[in-house]
Amino acid sequence: MEVDEPVRLPRLPRVAVCGGTHGNELSGVYLVRELLKDLREKDAEDGGPLSVLVVLSNPRATQQCRRYIDVDLNRCFSHATLNGPVPDASPYEIILSRKLNALLGPKGGQGAVDLVCDLHNTTANMGLCFIAYSDSDWICLHIFKHLQMPDMPMRFIHYDVSKKESYSLDSVGKHGFALEIGPQPHGVVRSTNYTAMKVGVQHVLDWVRHFNSGSVFEGGFVDVFTMVKKIDYPRDSQTHNITAAVHPHLQDRDFCLLRPEDPLFQTFSGEALTYKGSEPLYPFFINECAYYEKGVALSLARKRRVAVPPIRAQTEEDKQASFASEEEE
Amino acid sequence: MEVDEPVRLPRLPRVAVCGGTHGNELSGVYLVRELLKDLREKDAEDGGPLSVLVVLSNPRATQQCRRYIDVDLNRCFSHATLNGPVPDASPYEIILSRKLNALLGPKGGQGAVDLVCDLHNTTANMGLCFIAYSDSDWICLHIFKHLQRQMPDMPMRFIHYDVSKKESYSLDSVGKHGFALEIGPQPHGVVRSTNYTAMKVGVQHVLDWVRHFNSGSVFEGGFVDVFTMVKKIDYPRDSQTHNITAAVHPHLQDRDFCLLRPEDPLFQTFSGEALTYKGSEPLYPFFINECAYYEKGVALSLARKRRVAVPPIRAQTEEDKQASFASEEEE
Numbered sequence: 001m002e003v004d005e006p007v008r009l010p011r012l013p014r015v016a017v018c019g020g021t022h023g024n025e026l027s028g029v030y031l032v033r034e035l036l037k038d039l040r041e042k043d044a045e046d047g048g049p050l051s052v053l054v055v056l057s058n059p060r061a062t063q064q065c066r067r068y069i070d071v072d073l074n075r076c077f078s079h080a081t082l083n084g085p086v087p088d089a090s091p092y093e094i095i096l097s098r099k100l101n102a103l104l105g106p107k108g109g110q111g112a113v114d115l116v117c118d119l120h121n122t123t124a125n126m127g128l129c130f131i132a133y134s135d136s137d138w139i140c141l142h143i144f145k146h147l148q149m150p151d152m153p154m155r156f157i158h159y160d161v162s163k164k165e166s167y168s169l170d171s172v173g174k175h176g177f178a179l180e181i182g183p184q185p186h187g188v189v190r191s192t193n194y195t196a197m198k199v200g201v202q203h204v205l206d207w208v209r210h211f212n213s214g215s216v217f218e219g220g221f222v223d224v225f226t227m228v229k230k231i232d233y234p235r236d237s238q239t240h241n242i243t244a245a246v247h248p249h250l251q252d253r254d255f256c257l258l259r260p261e262d263p264l265f266q267t268f269s270g271e272a273l274t275y276k277g278s279e280p281l282y283p284f285f286i287n288e289c290a291y292y293e294k295g296v297a298l299s300l301a302r303k304r305r306v307a308v309p310p311i312r313a314q315t316e317e318d319k320q321a322s323f324a325s326e327e328e329e
Numbered sequence: 330m331e332v333d334e335p336v337r338l339p340r341l342p343r344v345a346v347c348g349g350t351h352g353n354e355l356s357g358v359y360l361v362r363e364l365l366k367d368l369r370e371k372d373a374e375d376g377g378p379l380s381v382l383v384v385l386s387n388p389r390a391t392q393q394c395r396r397y398i399d400v401d402l403n404r405c406f407s408h409a410t411l412n413g414p415v416p417d418a419s420p421y422e423i424i425l426s427r428k429l430n431a432l433l434g435p436k437g438g439q440g441a442v443d444l445v446c447d448l449h450n451t452t453a454n455m456g457l458c459f460i461a462y463s464d465s466d467w468i469c470l471h472i473f474k475h476l477q478r479q480m481p482d483m484p485m486r487f488i489h490y491d492v493s494k495k496e497s498y499s500l501d502s503v504g505k506h507g508f509a510l511e512i513g514p515q516p517h518g519v520v521r522s523t524n525y526t527a528m529k530v531g532v533q534h535v536l537d538w539v540r541h542f543n544s545g546s547v548f549e550g551g552f553v554d555v556f557t558m559v560k561k562i563d564y565p566r567d568s569q570t571h572n573i574t575a576a577v578h579p580h581l582q583d584r585d586f587c588l589l590r591p592e593d594p595l596f597q598t599f600s601g602e603a604l605t606y607k608g609s610e611p612l613y614p615f616f617i618n619e620c621a622y623y624e625k626g627v628a629l630s631l632a633r634k635r636r637v638a639v640p641p642i643r644a645q646t647e648e649d650k651q652a653s654f655a656s657e658e659e660e
Binding site for chain 1: 359516518522576582597
């Protein structure tokens with residue numbers, strides 16, 4: 001095989017676009033509603049129809065404009081949770097996750113959708129981010145490379161979690177990622193974020209159509225931010241209330257390198273607390289509203305440059321050849 | 330009386346600082362918690378003690394980091410609501426409003442606190458705002474002027490809702506004087522350090538002003554630009570689902586207090602169409618895209634601006650009080 005021979009990957013006939021996984025993250029809620037108005041199968045030029053499922057993931061939370069009703073839906077998709085017992089009095093989101101797994105999965109199975117694009121907002125100043133479990137899923141990395149949007153800062157975030165342990169909605173498909181846009185207050189829709197998400201999703205679907213039609217996508221490099229650790233707010237030992245806010249010098253500085261001794265927090269009585277780690281790292285999800293209750297003031301990542309090979313869709317011949325070689329073995 | 334003779338107003342011995350009236354507006358929640366650590370009576374230099382009550386208004390909503398449990402507490406203080414019947418199954422905030430009225434009021438009565446300063450945050454880009462029911466309450470206007478001088482880098486505006494004392498419904502209407510101190514932008518459920526600090530410094534200046542006022546200082550007159558709310562505009566909505574069909578237009582987003590003229594962009598639909606302002610009068614928008622107002626049917630509020638002349642003021646002395654009793658007896 002030549003060095004620059006494109007990696008051949010299965011086509012992606014079924015894509016799911018999900019919004020309202022958190023009911024108060026409104027760019028995705030309104031985009032899904034808008035897409036549902038236009039629901040039809042789109043034909044790719046060569047490769048046959050692309051089936052796009054548009055899903056409002058958490059209808060009750062969306063109707064009440066809350067992140068969730070009982071438990072965070074986006075933590076309900078681990079194999080353990082999907083396959084465990086479901087007594088009648090189960091939390092709403094546990095029951096909902098089974099339905100979503102039936103619709104888009106089953107997770108890990110042949111019938112799962114090929115790609116899940118799950119839409120989110122954050123109160124952190126993160127611009128547009130892809131969040132994925134793998135730093136070597138060439139489909140997700142190529143889609144990210146394709147999504148260059150003017151005036152929109154974009155980063156690829158990697159949570160080093162095995163497929164087995166993965167717990168979010170986007171892990172139900174054969175490929176998946178969360179598309180996160182911020183800053184935006186929860187419960188608010190800002191026009192520029194909505195438009196960026198709408199354009200972003202269009203580019204994702206366009207890329208899939210081109211891929212399915214046999215286009216070759218050149219290789220290249222992507223800077224990947226791999227989450228290393230999280231830092232909680234300082235808290236009162238008795239009440240557990242937070243005793244400091246993110247320091248003004250750190251607030252809104254997502255993806256700006258945080259060095260040892262840099263300001264981290266400012267207590268409510270005015271004292272500055274500094275970063276005590278030994279390694280400079282890249283902060284993100286700085287001051288995300290929904291993470292106060294999860295004990296996370298900010299997350300920290302290492303950055304590295306990942307080489308992404310050229311890719312193209314498998315053809316029918318490729319598939320026959322691969323069956324044939326399996327039979328020989 | 331000479332033209333520049335200060336208006337004499339009763340001293341303000343009791344001030345209430347309230348936070349967490351909306352449980353997810355966190356600058357006030359954390360400031361009240363911090364102030365409660367330091368709770369003590371402060372002596373003014375001349376005028377006697379200033380009693381500062383620090384109150385976490387809505388404890389259950391604060392604990393759950395929600396705006397309210399059943400109903401918006403900051404709409405529960407009209408005379409009708411405070412004096413109506415309270416069956417056992419009443420909303421949490423209705424019962425709570427009675428307790429707050431007993432603590433800080435009774436509204437309209439002699440025993441009410443002299444000043445209520447109620448702390449709020451907004452997702453709108455409003456900087457620091459005072460919100461009051463009157464554009465001629467010289468106490469509130471003088472406190473605002475004082476804060477403007479002390480915090481020159483903070484964008485600061487005075488908003489007036491032209492609602493009679495009788496119809497007033499918010500917590501700050503329980504005191505003899507009162508105002509909401511609103512800081513934004515901040516997402517609900519988030520505390521941003523700069524907003525917290527601005528609120529902390531602002532409240533200190535409010536209390537300092539009251540001490541100086543109580544000690545007999547004369548405060549020069551001047552002018553304040555007052556924004557009087559005229560109308561509100563809702564989002565365009567789907568007639569069947571009632572869901573909003575557009576967001577605030579990018580050209581208007583974050584432009585609180587920048588004049589909105591007829592035909593200026595107002596909304597952008599989710600399918601990309603621009604909708605423009607159809608009013609005939611240029612007005613000043615504020616509370617643009619406030620999260621909590623979606624359910625109240627308000628995308629933005631609109632105000633007229635005018636310059637209000639504020640007279641010099643000073644606290645009434647004991648002699649002033651005696652003289653006024655004497656003249657009442659003569660009548």
